[in-house]
Amino acid sequence: MIATGAALWAGAAAGESDPASAARAASAQLEQAALDLQGAKAARDRVHALTETVRAYEAGLAAMRDGLRRAATRETMLAHRLRAREGEIAQLIGVLLTIETAPPPVRMLHPQGPLGSARSGMILAEVTPALNTRAERLRHDLEEVHTLRLLQQSAARTLEQGLAGVQEARTGLSQAIADRTDLPRRFAEDPVRTAILISSTETLDGFASGLSQIAAGGEIADSQADISASKGQIALPVQGVLLHKAGEADAAGVTRSGLVVAARPRALVTSPTPATIRYRGPLLDLGNVIILEPQPDTLFILSGLAEVYGEAGQVIPEDTPVGLMGGAVPENGAILSLSGDGTGTERSETLYIEVREGGSPVDPETWFRTDKDG
Known part of the structure; x- marks a missing residue:
């Protein structure tokens, strides 16, 4: 059975709180993803099975990176704490060694006689639990540092x-x-008509309005699809975080009609609803673009992909892969070296999402739910 990456990550996040346990859970996710990959090769619906496997790997790798980051942060904190307590630790060890090595008769003698010995015994009885507590806390910290270092090495x-x-x-x-x-x-797409449309338009508006021209014979079958009931609740097509809303200026001061989502390199992009692929391929200065029509007179335009899947004219189910984000996946050593970096710089790729209704752009947040980070 193919386990979804989202379900695996949710289980790990809910059940594991300390860094070591989180990293171990991530390792288990990756092991499960490897088993899923073997099953996906023989699955009847290989596209669906492999989609879930890619997601399981993506979730496992993200969880592993997060677990390693937390482990590195925890180890650094413990190391600082132990260094700051070096004097206290030395004094504690000295006291414990003195108590341990002193012969019993000497411990029982006191210059003030039996009363002094009794008082000393009472004081020692009160102090010993506190010393034991401090020693136990020190032992726990040292063991945790050792565990975290071994975990990072085995990762x-x-x-x-x-x-x-x-x-x-x-x-x-x-x-x-x-x-x-x-x-x-x-x-069926007409490549000549498509090439003419691309060469004759200079804007996304112009291309989108001329999409009906790319069909062979100019005929596109009617569609009765209606996804209006899902308006405002549709998941984003890629696991990522919202960088800019529609109409919000970016760092260069440029405003756009759509959303900009930050995603990890090579992240999988899927169709958020059942849809017709109206166009896929390079377009203007937008890089690779895929234009989906979930219902008549509504277009979801996704740009910034490195690879696009499918063919124009196909009607695809919800959650069908339509492409991959670009960028280079960090190598093993880079992930380990950045395990203490919590800046979020691993989300280096951006997907632009524009929604058009009746030929005009509308705020994508009227369709997509953006309150959850992926």
């Missing part, structure tokens, strides 16, 4: 296997999509 092999596994799953997914022949089609 190298797990990460290497996970990075190789997700690459294999992505390659398999790309091939499975190329081999798929069972999808219905609303039209």
Whole structure:
């Protein structure tokens, strides 16, 4: 059975709180993803199975990075705390050694006689639990530092296997999509008409308004699709965080009609609803673009992908992979070296999402739910 990455990550996040446990849970996620990959190769619906496997790997790698970051942060904090208490620790060890090595008769004698010995015994009885508590706390901290260091050392092999596994799953997914022949089609794309439209338009507006011209014979079958009931509740097509809302200026002062979402390199992009692929490929200065039509007179435009899947005219189910983000996945050593960096710089790729209704752009947040980070 293929386990979803989202479910695995939710379980780990809910059940594990300390850094070591979180990293171990992430390792288990990656091991499960490797098993899922073996099952996906023989699955009847390989596209669906491999999609879930890629997500499981992505979730596991993200969780591993988070666990290692937390482990590194915790180890640094403990190391600082132990260094700051070096004097106290030395004094504590000295006291404990003195108590341990003094012969019993000497411990029982006191210059003031039996009364002094009794008083000393009472004081020692009160002090000993506190000393034991401090010693136990010190032992726990030292053991935790040792555990965290071993965990970070053992993470190298797990990460290497996970990075190789997700690459294999992505390659398999790309091939499975190329081999798929069972999808219905609303039209057949005319490459000549498409090329003419691209060369004759200078804006996304112009291209979107001329999409009906790219079909062979100019005929596109009618669609009765209606997703209006999902308005405002549709998940983003990529796991990421919202960088800019519609109409919000970016660092260069540029405002756009759509959303900008930050995602990790090579993140999987899926169709958020059932839809017709109206166009896929390079367009203007937007990089690779895929234009989806979930219902008549409504377009979801996704740009900034490195790879796009599918063919224009295909009607695809919800959650179908439509492409991959660009960028280079950090190598094993880079992930380990950045495990203490919590700046979020690993989300280096951006996906632009624009929604058009009746030929005009509308705020994508009227359709997409953006209150959850992926």
